[in-house]
Amino acid sequence: MPITSSSLDGMKVAILVSDGFEQVEMTEPRKALDHAGAQTQIVSPLDGSVRGWKQLEPADTFEVDVPLKNANADDFDALLLPGGVASPDALRINQKAVAFVRAFVESGKPVAAICHGPWTLINADGVEGRRMTSWPSLRADLQNAGAKWVDREVVVDHGLVTSRKPGDLPAFNREMTTLFELAYEAAIH
Numbered sequence: 001m002p003i004t005s006s007s008l009d010g011m012k013v014a015i016l017v018s019d020g021f022e023q024v025e026m027t028e029p030r031k032a033l034d035h036a037g038a039q040t041q042i043v044s045p046l047d048g049s050v051r052g053w054k055q056l057e058p059a060d061t062f063e064v065d066v067p068l069k070n071a072n073a074d075d076f077d078a079l080l081l082p083g084g085v086a087s088p089d090a091l092r093i094n095q096k097a098v099a100f101v102r103a104f105v106e107s108g109k110p111v112a113a114i115c116h117g118p119w120t121l122i123n124a125d126g127v128e129g130r131r132m133t134s135w136p137s138l139r140a141d142l143q144n145a146g147a148k149w150v151d152r153e154v155v156v157d158h159g160l161v162t163s164r165k166p167g168d169l170p171a172f173n174r175e176m177t178t179l180f181e182l183a184y185e186a187a188i189h
Helices: 024-035 086-091 095-107 118-123 136-144 166-188
Strands: 012-016 039-044 049-054 057-063 078-081 111-114 154-157 160-163
Touching: 012 024, 012 095, 024 039, 024 049, 024 078, 024 111, 024 166, 078 095, 078 118, 078 166, 086 095, 086 118, 095 111, 095 118, 111 118, 111 166, 118 136, 154 166, 160 166
Parallel strands: 012 039, 012 078, 078 111, 111 160
Antiparallel strands: 049 057, 154 160
């Protein structure tokens, strides 16, 4: 069920992706955030546009709002890291992307990551000691980086919300919106 309030009016959310993100893991959370009043912007190391995927097939293209080379985490209140395999894999080896994510982690701004999205958090030193979930193949990666991995549809821990897969999107969107709302209220008061 979509959020119907405007609880996130004025909040700016960065959506960090490269080509090959799981499209629904970007579009559905973005809709939930936009519906709650947030201003979402796609940030990418690619110029122009990025292509989503529907499982193993290329899907739609989306305009990049802010090229990563011009992005500053200080200009945003929260971060969304969609999954899919190719996008998170490209982001986690991109120094600017890792630094961008690390800035959110170090500042305590809320982060939402689904499926393979947490890969970039590992490289940004953002998972140690955190309870979280992901696509099952990331379990060992997250545990090796110090996370406490659990198999649940959604996990919220100290400003981080994570989910496993597209089927978890209703719970992910609900908890992400709630977390972002609480963080945003605390930041503006």
